[in-house]
Amino acid sequence: MSLYQDSVVQMSIMLRGLEGCIDKAITFAEAKECSPDDFVGFRLAPDMRPFAFQVQAACDTAKFAGSRLAGVEAPAFEDTEKTIPELQARIRKTLAFLETLDEGQFAGAAEREIALSFLPGKATTGAHYLREFAQPNFYFHLTTAYNLLRSAGVNVGKRDYLTHMTLHDLES
């Protein structure tokens, strides 16, 4: 298993899937003659974070997974997006950062010590960080963004979430 593939490559695939879901939300809003930006503040529950936050959190989890495992500084992206085009730009700049990372930077990443700002004085290893925090957190926010659009009536389905599988012809 490759931590580069498990973080940068797979999370980029999923973020491009989120771009496709947002494209469908824009088409939906146009057909309903309302603004796509109405989705930005939409929530599944009054005490849950809105769509904009779910996109920001998915992007940041991918960004930090890549940067922490590669041992490089992550660019700071402020959480100021208030429109769908701004959220699309957030995804694009996250993808652009992930593209700057090289698989070679991930040598030894499984054993690398990862400090976590929300747990002062504590750390974990790269393998545990990816498996126990970055992956579940990334998929949590991505799925919540998808569920928000779906529950608002946007025509997204499982194929808009699972967009890619590496396949070959069955041998056996």
Add this chain to the structure above:
Amino acid sequence: MSLYQDSVVQMSIMLRGLEGCIDKAITFAEAKECSPDDFVGFRLAPDMRPFAFQVQAACDTAKFAGSRLAGVEAPAFEDTEKTIPELQARIRKTLAFLETLDEGQFAGAAEREIALSFLPGKATTGAHYLREFAQPNFYFHLTTAYNLLRSAGVNVGKRDYLTHMTLHDLES
């Protein structure tokens, strides 16, 4: 990275977290003097699958991830659950099956050919199967189950979802 840790161990941690969320849903229903079983058919959107399906799908994705990567037959569990205690039993028997798997059975799992019943004639490798299908699908259904309870008012938070991190004292 270990495919055993990434599938059996991590998915078992997350399923035990789902058990904790269901315990909170039971407490919530008791306080409201309604039946916990009312959650079973609850949906985020009219054309989305209900809570019972989300639990069944999370359980089956974990079961098949473990069995396919270990190269053993998975026990068949019928999707007949109609009550919360039945869904709790489904999670428990999934966890019990995962506990029968041994890390040694996962040697060579990354390169093992995995056939997929929903893609006849096609296959993928164990590493791609876990990364591109099992993990995103597992977290999708787990998060949707969580979102269903949360949107119904159950007092679940991120700590009921991310229940475990392997930590050590920061060295640097």
